[in-house]
Amino acid sequence: MNQNTTIAKVHPVPATAGATAPGSAPFNQSGSRAHPPIASTGVIGWLRGNLFRGWFSSAVTLALGYFVVKWVVGLVYWALIRAHWTVPISANGQPDPSVCRAATDGACWAIIGEKYRFVLFGLYPYAEQWRPAICVALFIALYCISASRRFWRKELLVVWIATLALIGALMWGGFAGMTFVSQDAWGGLPITLMLATFGLAFAFPLSVLVALGRRSTNLPAVKLLCVLYVELIRGVPLVSLLFMASVMFPLFMPVGLNPDKLLRAQVAFILFAGAYLAEVVRGGLQTLPKGQFEAADALGLSYWRKTSLIVLPQALRLVIPPLVNTFIGFFKDTSLVLIIGIFDLLTAGKAAMADPIWNGFSTEIYLMLAAVYFMFCFAMSRYSSGLEREFNRNRNR
């Protein structure tokens, strides 16, 4: 009380405030009268709170802001203002990028206009490229349908099988007036999507089996096999598995049987993805409370009924966000097939850069490739984080 009165002496307060709340009122009332409050709302308040909070923060903001502005201006200048969008056709019918070469401070987007069909579809016959284009659209539609929780039921499996079969039919052709196109001519984005999607479609069931095997306590030999498989694959880089697919698989096969290069890479991919997905699925199995297993046992369910009716529906639901994240990793890892010479998106881009006419414009192609990969991965990561939020909200309720 004594302290209170001394403060009141220094900062006179309205009598009413002091009477109603003797403990706290003197501070907030008098402070606002002596110094007007620092703006904490509006543009000024936002700037003060988020950019110029103290001298250190202000200095960092100014220094970073300088570089950001400089970079953005430089980028706009390079990519838009000084860029060439088309180049003239020279006398021999080939495009002539000498205008681009003369102006070194601008992008040459003409190369994208010239090469995008090659980068996206590779060596597929030019007139038939509507077929891989439809396949890409089908893949994207398949992803969108699978992403929607409304369609998470058994019929989805049928949709997957039908769509993948349709994609195969469209790519090969050979019926209904479509010419047959052999696998050697496939390339670009469809190959990337195929490696990723077929890899997932086969690796996922494999991974569930391996995860169950690794969790089984009364089958020690099976558990050992699963642990060996997972740890061996996870311990070595994908590149070595792809090498194995390209040089060792032919040795494994019986004499006379020589599977296609793409198929071999696909098998390596499935084995690789299976090990990583198995670890994710195992994580889901581990978070399931023990009571669920015991309750299922108490009901007298057999192992497979317990697993398929009680355990997996709950465990897989939990691991969908990390599964999507793992899938993003595979999607990016499909680019590694460049090393064994399979014509995926990245390889097609590299081949496009090697064209002597367009020598020296690799940055533009790399940016296009990065944009394509980014669009797919970013969409998936947004989806995964949205799903995670949704699941957590349900759990917190």
Place this chain on the structure above:
Amino acid sequence: MSATATDPRSSGTRAKPKRTIRLSWSDPVFRNIVWQILIVGFVAALVYYLVSNTNRNLADRHIATGFAFLSRNAGIGIGESLIPYDSATSTFAQALLVGLVNTIRVSVIGIVLATVLGTAIGIGRLSKNWLISRLAQLYVEVLRDIPVLLQLLFWYALLQSLPGARQALHFGNVFLSQRGLKFPLLVWNAAYGWAFAAFLVGLLGTIAWNRSAKRRQEEYGIKPRVWPVALALLIGLPVIAWAALGAPLVVDAPALRGFNFLGGGTMTPEFTALLLGLVIYSASYIAEIVRSGIQAIPQGQWEAAGALGLRPGSVLRLVVLPQSLRVIIPPMTSQYLNLAKNSSLAIAIGYPDIVAIANTTLNQTGQAIEGIGIIMAVYLSISVSISLFMNWYNARIALVER
């Protein structure tokens, strides 16, 4: 009292029910054994089938298996090597060793740099400064979603498009050109060895001083200053040792001779591109790990530390980061493993790592199985070493509970 004593559930001496295996499908033990025999038998049969195919194929192609090729003369040209290597006289074993050293070099440097950059960006994402947090977020979102191989190729193409040696960009005696980064090096002198020894002694002294300072803090409540002593021991001692031996200082600066540089140290474009790609890509993942690790610490820890009068920087360093390490270490371990495994992408840009050299070896000798076996064995050992080290570290920082 007597009731609990006679309760069979609490007495440890209760005899286990005797189990006999019945040869019936309804007996779970019997069933498990049959299942295991079936599955293991199937895998064994598959392996046998593949091995017999392989043997026949090898016989058809007249390839002899075995590691005898390792002692043959390699004749592979290797661009960069930390250990002595001569393509004319060295064996395949030595070439593979060069590759192994190169792999370890890029992995270790990459792990250190990616950790530093990733931690900085992860902390930056939580900054109250809007610009910093947005830039950090942009970095993470963009670079995480672009394949690392694409990034590597991009950096390599960028380094390749630098001007030639004659028009090199230079900052003093440091030259940046198509030939990579050339920088001055000190000419080796025995005095440096002694200075390094003095540094090690200083390091031991610093550790000892730090321990005694901690002891004194526990005893008297006041911690003696550590940094002046550390500075004197770590920098003073080596400088004294170096000065006592005559302070030799000969700099080998790179100089342009014809179309290339002579002298000095080199960071080749291949190594630089690989390092840049690995560090920049991994840092985006590490940043997310660090961010989620810090966010896993309850807000109360920040508030309590602030109430004790610690500044925000000290709160982060002394209270939050040590606790979040426990959350961070396991995912960080797998990120380090990924970085080491991603270093195998070196083959795409021509950096002579173990995969590139083993691949050349198997192309020259035809020993595909041995070559891939070597690659896998090397990476498995690297993976196991990183895992063991990180598990040891994790155990060391684990919360000791009663």
